[in-house]
Amino acid sequence: MNVGIIGIGTYVPENIITNEHFESYLDTSDEWITKMTGIKTRRFADDDMDTSDMAVIATQKAIEDAGIQKEAIDLIITATSSGNHTFPSVSCIIQEKLGLNPVPAMDQLAACSGFIYSLITAEQFVKSGTCKNVLVVGSEKLSKITDLNDRNTAMLFGDGAAAVVVSEVSEGKGFIAHEWGSDGSGGQYLFDNVETGYINMNGREVFKFAVRIMGDISTKVVEKANLTADEIDMFIPHQANIRIMEASRERLGIPKEKMSVTIDQYGNTSAASIPLSIMHELKNGKIKDGSKLVLVGFGGGLTYAGMTMVWGK
Template sequence: MMLNNEIKAAGIIGTGSYMPETVLTNSYFEERLDTNDEWIVSRTGIKERRKAEESVATSDIATYAALKAIEDANLNPEDLDMIIVATVTPDMSFPSTACIVQKNIGAINASAFDISAACSGFIYGLSIAEKFIKTGSAKYILVIGAETLSKITDYSDRNTCVLFGDGAGAAVVSSVEENNGILASYTGSDGRGGDLLKLPAGGSRMPASMETLANRLHYTKMDGSEVFKFAIKIMGEAAEKALEMCGLDKKDIDYLIPHQANIRIIESATKRLKIPKDKVFVNIDKYGNMSAASIAVALDEANKANKLSKGDVVVLVGFGGGLTWGSIVLRWA
């Protein structure tokens, strides 16, 4: 770790992502459940999603995304000071998935830890990394959002199984030119809504047992209508709050990269922020909801597709279980 009292600007200098090869189209669910492609697309915007192989863990796909981000930043793994992995599907309770990634890539000089903020996780990770970079406590930080949600998805529950997919995205955060990079980061939570989206069993409250297995409590449970109401409200609010923190307005947004949970939620935020559709990145049709990986993958795809130009004001915004939410405003460097 480096120590320096000088306040620096922190920004993203490299991105990467990895998607499993197996594709589950809506026809997969049509054949197994009482649902159809038209219903799924009209209500969610999802046409297909990715599914990791049974032998593949979150650390595996996180490692692939990490190596791509490090290469994009023109660094070596040994250059990293810290690795932060945002996930709700860690390989195991401990060691952290970040430590496993550290071993996989040979980042021998990095501290490593996981954070759990569900779909807001990548935003939370960037916010943490920003603070370390700005204070000079670290020079290069790798932030990864990675999920294998297929491992905790009940494929007999049509209300949830059509929504989720697997994937991983990563970004390297470092110091950038003054007035560039992350201009504001805003995070929030409301634990009173924790029961709306949760994985009941497997922790200290409800350890694994024959009973929890029989009752299918190791799968994601969600009150879809209540989560939808929350998301419609908080997405726009979070973006506006972050903009206010750095003295900008909705009209200053050049590009919006929202959490890919539901196309209707994205459209609602787009309308509230008065952003043209061609300035909003959407890939939910290809990947579904990938929780902490969602914004990370979208950011990398937008970057690699040259959607982001130097000097653009880019807003990242998301929400998730917890309940949690967050937004980052950055000037693309």
């Protein structure tokens, strides 16, 4: 059985926050932020819109794009680090808001690797025959857990959501190979501080880990898929930092035009960043039926995951 993505939907808030916003009250500049991170703008959700609200909008679009009825969804998995509550899960809220059947619903916490973690999880349920259509969501309202007065993190993160339907696809399409794992010893470098409620990050240590692991995992999933770098149509890294992304691209050995870059528009949207980038490249015509993709991410935990796939139903 081949398993892949049969539908996708996204949502980003309308409120655009520019680098000049942070320049106005922090010791920073548009030039510095752009050079060091690649970010020009990011989106912040309004106070009355939470993680689940964005997820519901993206989910409705994904189900419609998949061409199935909502009653056909068998399982909901949401990757998020910024849920409305510890519990109920965002997935349970989606189930209620959309009036879905009383299917299993759970959130998966692997930070910025969460979307790929959830794709891998969904694939197992479909392959085993337990589920036919799994809803996988990446949704984040990181603006609510970011200290906007902290020069080290304030300008890095944004809000957004994306959803896909994972199901059986035709021969030659779908997920090919994956790698995933964790290094808990690095958890001290990127975490949510329970005392403040805000993200804490040791940028230097996270950067070193990310440059190494993103390159390693990208190479491994291409090799496991029995592909070469020349055969990859699009490289879609987690949009954390343009310098990390460029280092990974160079390690993989693919040209710049084959790497998706959306960090300039959305900032780091954690679990939502990879599917938002997929949608961006679909709209730009860079991902077509039969395109070979490499997805790779890293995040707090520290976690990491990569996947090769062929786009299409």
